[in-house]
Amino acid sequence: MSLRHAILVLLQDQEASGYDLAREFANSIGLVWNATHQQIYLELGKLNDQHMVKFRHIPQDGKPDKKLYRITEEGRDELIRWLRKPAAPPRIRDAFMVKIAGGALSDSSSILRELDDQADLRRERLHTFEALAKKLDEQGREKDLFTYLTLRRGILDQQAWLHWADEVKTALNKREILSTSV
Amino acid sequence: MSLRHAILVLLQDQEASGYDLAREFANSIGLVWNATHQQIYLELGKLNDQHMVKFRHIPQDGKPDKKLYRITEEGRDELIRWLRKPAAPPRIRDAFMVKIAGGALSDSSSILRELDDQADLRRERLHTFEALAKKLDEQGREKDLFTYLTLRRGILDQQAWLHWADEVKTALNKREILSTSV
DNA sequence: TATTGCTGCGCAATCCGTTGAATAAGTAGT
DNA sequence: ACTACTTATTCAACGGATTGCGCAGCAATA
Structure with missing residues (x-):
């Protein structure tokens, strides 16, 4: 809890x-x-x-x-x-990841579509976080340091996700080309 | 669910x-x-x-x-x-993040200690994931692509976390130096 | 005027998840 | 001989989380 x-x-x-x-x-x-x-x-x-x-x-x-x-x-x-007290590391329960794992069942195009939708959301979040972080950074109040650091976590998380999305995209596109060329 | x-x-x-x-x-x-x-x-x-x-x-x-x-x-x-069906983006419930947010209450050294512990865990995971991913990549079976991609997600996630941990570390060290020099 | 939206609190039912334990039989180590 | 671990399933209890609903009044908009 x-x-x-x-x-x-x-x-x-x-x-x-x-x-x-x-x-x-x-x-x-x-x-x-x-x-x-x-x-x-x-x-x-x-x-x-x-x-x-x-x-x-x-x-x-x-x-x-x-x-x-x-x-x-x-x-x-x-x-x-x-x-x-030491905290337990969290587990990610990302439904979208399960979808990718089960991806063989669905067609690439529908995965790609949802990937784009999710990416839009993530990008939006990223911008909100970045704006907030920038504001905190400029004010430079010492006690905001910890809030700033949590925001950084959010930022890095979104960036990592977006990076991953790119990898998925290129991988699926390659696959698409292979299957249509056959 | x-x-x-x-x-x-x-x-x-x-x-x-x-x-x-x-x-x-x-x-x-x-x-x-x-x-x-x-x-x-x-x-x-x-x-x-x-x-x-x-x-x-x-x-x-x-x-x-x-x-x-x-x-x-x-x-x-x-x-x-x-x-x-479009999936809802997951929420991260990371207890450690709450700790950072509440960090003003605890001393830096105890945060840093736990940070190191968590980092060890993450690094371990990272290596397991990388080993598995490498194996899949070498086998090059087409149907493993999706498993490979989920592993990549795990890898990027760990890396992002470790990167964040570094940021937290340097920030807290800077703060430590400031407070002890006063 | 009617509908929607915001502030503000709460209950009830159900579901999901965790913890702990029991059962049962084989195998491997000290 | 004793202990501990692995395979394999299941029950019971508790607490956290989600969903749905209800109340209440004000403000704004169509």
């Missing part, structure tokens, strides 16, 4: 509502990591039960009330404890 | 038992993707209920009986249908 820790990390330097967190997940970090609001609310509830976070009720006019959560001492302790 | 499709892909060209599949997951593909035998047996059961696979009982002496599964027409249809 690790969503709880991701939440604690986000709450480290700001008070936030479940909705805020959901948005943060959906934007910057979320393009790499993702979590739905249901999960987040649930996890916040649990964290609250365990006194890792506390909240205050903020009535708003025009908008519904909200709960602003902040991390507690206990929460910070738990976070630090977790940080010290 | 996608494990079912991964299984169907593997059953495409060979009949296999749950145990065989588990081993395949644990080796070649499994280093990238992973699934425990419990999950696989469960999924095979479901696939059987849905007539996507069928099996025959093989009594063995010395060893326990086994069930050899093979894909059915329906299974192949389902697989093809799934291959046509």
Whole structure:
């Protein structure tokens, strides 16, 4: 389990509502990591039960009330404890990879089409990440270093994927030519 | 869900038992993707209920009986249908990345230590993948192309990660020097 | 005026995944 | 002789994650 820790990390330097967190997940970090609001609310509830976070009720006019959560001492302790523990390396569960593995069944053209679609998405992400990273770099605030580094991870990941996509493309094109020339 | 499709892909060209599949997951593909035998047996059961696979009982002496599964027409249809459907881009849930994001809390040295540990793992994987890829490449069998490409994905992924680790290292070292010189 | 979209929270059902364990018989090593 | 590992399957329990739904009110647009 690790969503709880991701939440604690986000709450480290700001008070936030479940909705805020959901948005943060959906934007910057979320393009790499993702979590739905249901999960987040649930996890916040649990964290609250365990006194890792506390909240205050903020009535708003025009908008519904909200709960602003902040991390507690206990929460910070738990976070630090977790940080010290070695993490298991993640496994990639990429459906598209399974598709490539099963590629012999489908025709190259449909694979190529989807490859292009995915590449567009990745390129988009890459640009968002790069823009964010550039902004952080220019501001040069020391405490943003870690956010910057996570962005770099996202950037390198997208680049690696795009590189791979190119390899797949050329390989499939070669195959295409061979089969049509026969 | 996608494990079912991964299984169907593997059953495409060979009949296999749950145990065989588990081993395949644990080796070649499994280093990238992973699934425990419990999950696989469960999924095979479901696939059987849905007539996507069928099996025959093989009594063995010395060893326990086994069930050899093979894909059915329906299974192949389902697989093809799934291959046509665009896949959702995967989300990375990398605990280590969360750690970096929360890095301001922990000291650089402990991060660096874990970084090295993870890097060792990744380097090991990289070598396994490269060895397998080389073997496939030398054999040059046309139908292995897709397996080769999935391996390439794994290779590029490890390389990107190692590259990132270097960046993190130099960034943290710079920071270390700054803080100790003050 | 009606529909859509955003802010904001929550419940329930189901599914997926992990962990742990049991059974069973052979084989290989100390 | 004892221990440990390999082949082979399955059950049970728990917790995480996803999907679907519902409530509530405001703002903007068609």
